[in-house]
Amino acid sequence: xxxxxxxxxxxxxxxxxxxxxxxxxxxxxxxxxxxxxxxxxxxxxxxxxxxxxxxxxxxxxxxxxxxxxxxxxxxxxxxxxxxxxxxxxxxxxxxxxxxxxxxxxxxxxxxxxxxxxxxxxxxxxxxxxxxxxxxxxxxxxxxxxxxxxxxxxxx
Amino acid sequence: xxxxxxxxxxxxxxxxxxxxxxxxxxxxxxxxxxxxxxxxxxxxxxxxxxxxxxxxxxxxxxxxxxxxxxxxxxxxxxxxxxxxxxxxxxxxxxxxxxxxxxxxxxxxxxxxxxxxxxxxxxxxxxxxxxxxxxxxxxxxxxxxxxxxxxxxxxxxxxxxxxxxxxxxxxxxxxxxxxxxxxxxxxxxxxxxxxxxxxxxxxxxxxxxxxxxxxxxxxxxxxxxxxxxxxxxxxxxxxxxxxxxxxxxxxxxxxxxxxxxxxxxxxxxxxxxxxxxxxxxxxxxxxxxxxxxxxxxxxxxxxxxxxxxxxxxxxxxxxxxxxxxxxxxxxxxxxxxxxxxxxxxxxxxxxxxxxxxxxxxxxxxxxxxxxxxxxxxxxxxxxxxxxxxxxxxxxxxxxxxxxxxxxxxxxxxxxxxxxxxxxxxxxxxxxxxxxxxxxxxxxxxxxxxxxxxxxxxxxxxxxxxxxxxxxxxxxxxxxxxxxxxxxxxxxxxxxxxxxxxxxxxxxxxxxxxxxxxxxxxxxxxxxxxxxxxxxxxxxxxxxxxxxxxxxxxxxxxxxxxxxx
Ligand SMILES: Cc1ncc(C[n+]2csc(CCOP(=O)(O)OP(=O)(O)O)c2C)c(N)n1
Numbered sequence: 001x002x003x004x005x006x007x008x009x010x011x012x013x014x015x016x017x018x019x020x021x022x023x024x025x026x027x028x029x030x031x032x033x034x035x036x037x038x039x040x041x042x043x044x045x046x047x048x049x050x051x052x053x054x055x056x057x058x059x060x061x062x063x064x065x066x067x068x069x070x071x072x073x074x075x076x077x078x079x080x081x082x083x084x085x086x087x088x089x090x091x092x093x094x095x096x097x098x099x100x101x102x103x104x105x106x107x108x109x110x111x112x113x114x115x116x117x118x119x120x121x122x123x124x125x126x127x128x129x130x131x132x133x134x135x136x137x138x139x140x141x142x143x144x145x146x147x148x149x150x151x152x153x154x155x
Numbered sequence: 156x157x158x159x160x161x162x163x164x165x166x167x168x169x170x171x172x173x174x175x176x177x178x179x180x181x182x183x184x185x186x187x188x189x190x191x192x193x194x195x196x197x198x199x200x201x202x203x204x205x206x207x208x209x210x211x212x213x214x215x216x217x218x219x220x221x222x223x224x225x226x227x228x229x230x231x232x233x234x235x236x237x238x239x240x241x242x243x244x245x246x247x248x249x250x251x252x253x254x255x256x257x258x259x260x261x262x263x264x265x266x267x268x269x270x271x272x273x274x275x276x277x278x279x280x281x282x283x284x285x286x287x288x289x290x291x292x293x294x295x296x297x298x299x300x301x302x303x304x305x306x307x308x309x310x311x312x313x314x315x316x317x318x319x320x321x322x323x324x325x326x327x328x329x330x331x332x333x334x335x336x337x338x339x340x341x342x343x344x345x346x347x348x349x350x351x352x353x354x355x356x357x358x359x360x361x362x363x364x365x366x367x368x369x370x371x372x373x374x375x376x377x378x379x380x381x382x383x384x385x386x387x388x389x390x391x392x393x394x395x396x397x398x399x400x401x402x403x404x405x406x407x408x409x410x411x412x413x414x415x416x417x418x419x420x421x422x423x424x425x426x427x428x429x430x431x432x433x434x435x436x437x438x439x440x441x442x443x444x445x446x447x448x449x450x451x452x453x454x455x456x457x458x459x460x461x462x463x464x465x466x467x468x469x470x471x472x473x474x475x476x477x478x479x480x481x482x483x484x485x486x487x488x489x490x491x492x493x494x495x496x497x498x499x500x501x502x503x504x505x506x507x508x509x510x511x512x513x514x515x516x517x518x519x520x521x522x523x524x525x526x527x528x529x530x531x532x533x534x535x536x537x538x539x540x541x542x543x544x545x546x547x548x549x550x551x552x553x554x555x556x557x558x559x560x561x562x563x564x565x566x567x568x569x570x571x572x573x574x575x576x577x578x579x580x581x582x583x584x585x586x587x588x589x590x591x592x593x594x595x596x597x598x599x600x601x602x603x604x605x606x607x608x609x610x611x612x613x614x615x616x617x618x619x620x621x622x623x624x625x626x627x628x629x630x631x632x633x634x635x636x637x638x639x640x641x642x643x644x645x646x647x648x649x650x651x652x653x654x655x656x657x658x659x660x661x662x663x664x665x666x667x668x669x670x671x672x673x674x675x676x677x678x679x680x681x682x683x684x685x686x687x688x689x690x691x692x693x694x695x696x697x698x699x700x701x702x703x704x705x706x707x708x709x710x711x712x713x714x715x716x717x718x
Contacts, residue, residue, distance in 0.1 A: 011336075012335075015285065016273060019277070027278045057463075060463065061460065061464060064459050064462075065460050067459065068458070070281070070282040070302060070334070070336060070337050073335060
């Protein structure tokens with residue numbers, strides 16, 4: 001049975017390393033739902049967080065194949081504490097007060113507004129971000145950008 | 156010491172003990188070639204196509220167990236090399252491939268002969284590098300050799316821009332390498348090994364399933380020891396032919412699509428599979444849901460990602476085959492009871508008697524299997540046998556009397572036509588005192604025929620035995636079994652005059668239409684010690700049998716052709 005998993009990969013921060021990782025996914029037909037990369041504090045490593053889907057066998061292969069890449073230091077299926085950021089654009093005519101109230105429940109706020117549009121942001125777990133999306137549906141969002149999961153080991 | 160990039164490369168090759176390099180120059184590799192001109196510690200073999208440079212380096216590596224090296228230029232030079240690189244990657248052969256690249260200032264501008272070489276080689280190398288500055292070159296060179304030969308071996312590609320091959324920098328070649336992110340496991344887990352040994356002791360129908368990893372880990376002696384004390388029957392994959400040697404009593408032959416009846420039945424009926432550096436390729440397993448249904452599986456492999464990739468394994472052991480088998484031998488040697496599987500061995504004998512590997516010989520027309528057995532008789536244990544891909548390859552794997560690992564050189568994973576001649580050339584360079592024979596088909600030989608010239612010019616006497624059936628035989632076989640004999644585009648009625656062809660390159664040619672002429676020709680070619688091609692006219696319609704149809708269960712073999 002397919003299920004969603006989030007994998008954290010610590011890699012040497014060197015030329016071409018991201019394409020090695022994404023190429024491995026593409027070449028073997030694994031899918032990437034979301035991907036996040038940034039250098040780690042004070043080190044020559046970067047942390048990549050990938051959300052993917054597949055049955056247990058596929059996930060085990062993904063972990064093993066990633067481990068096999070030379071610049072990969074560590075791969076783990078994270079028991080993670082994760083957050084996602086989201087940006088949502090609305091027509092200025094929507095009820096901004098109501099929206100502000102909803103977003104504040106998800107660690108969010110009004111980010112920017114101009115004569116045509118208002119952009120809200122929120123910061124929360126992926127499942128709560130999904131709830132937020134349900135909640136604002138009736139306000140006809142014009143555009144949405146999700147960040148993918150930012151994660152850190154919980155234990 | 157201050158050196159330019161090209162000289163750094165020369166020094167690295169020297170340091171790594173490289174004796175032969177196969178290559179082809181071009182604009183982006185000119186600086187490198189200029190330094191090659193000035194040095195004399197390795198031999199440079201100028202091939203006539205870059206694909207052949209890589210196959211030759213590959214043949215060299217398979218024959219010697221050392222890292223093979225090829226140098227090519229940028230753009231088309233590199234893209235021509237890709238098939239060779241992929242071939243080595245699929246069979247886990249240690250290579251270092253250097254390609255020239257346009258100067259760093261031109262990278263990304265679609266410059267003349269620019270191609271994203273590291274982008275192309277990424278999926279078919281163990282690792283690759285684009286050298287971006289001279290300071291990193293010594294480290295990259297050292298790492299490349301280290302990565303190529305350690306762990307599960309494989310090809311490593313270095314893309315070297317032209318300006319860097321001319322830039323001068325400090326050369327301090329690292330003596331050792333320790334990569335924080337790459338630490339292959341050689342020693343197997345002691346508890347797992349203990350458990351595996353117990354399973355082996357208790358099994359009533361055990362089977363050794365020997366794969367190509369046994370050759371890269373030089374595991375022959377330890378596996379022979381295991382065979383000797385346990386008497387456990389053994390099967391070899393295509394890539395493992397020669398590990399046990401054809402006179403080993405335990406050996407049941409090759410397993411898989413064209414494996415022997417007894418080997419395939421043993422695989423299907425065993426209660427314990429002991430997989431040694433084998434990767435459960437689909438040409439070996441047949442239909443997965445029917446594969447080794449009643450067996451527990453011990454899988455010993457240096458590559459963790461190959462364990463439980465295809466079938467679920469009960470006793471996974473990550474480690475070097477040779478070292479793990481040695482430990483198992485230690486655990487079994489004093490108290491192993493071979494009697495426990497005597498019934499199993501007897502029943503396998505019956506299977507073998509029921510359908511032995513055989514063919515209908517004839518005096519009217521040459522049978523390829525006879526030819527291959529004859530080659531074995533004439534060169535007995537003193538030759539490298541490389542092949543191309545097709546029926547001839549399978550007949551060779553079935554009927555050649557192999558005596559040692561590294562004797563049989565063939566493209567198993569990628570199945571690359573055109574591999575045989577350059578690989579035979581590489582093997583001959585690795586050990587000139589042995590005879591080097593390429594057994595090919597009339598289709599395959601034309602894919603790298605230009606290398607006959609390399610062999611002549613460089614005095615590398617390779618003997619090519621072309622089993623000529625005027626067909627792309629293996630494809631024709633599939634068409635006859637599964638496509639109602641619609642021989643679409645497999646008929647090669649019109650072929651060149653192979654004798655004239657090899658003569659035009661400066662070699663010697665023979666046409667062989669019967670047993671006598673074949674025997675004479677081969678002996679003559681060997682004694683002349685020249686580049687030779689034997690155009691051997693074989694039975695056009697001969698098939699490779701047994702055959703497990705793709706997707707079928709291993710125990711359902713086609714045993715005879717329709718008359
Ligand atoms: C480069 C390449 N192209 C195509 C194939 C597919 N293929 C596999 S076997 C074969 C026929 C080989 O014919 P030949 O070399 O005459 O050998 P035979 O089977 O007759 O012994 C072909 C076309 C391949 N393996 N490699």
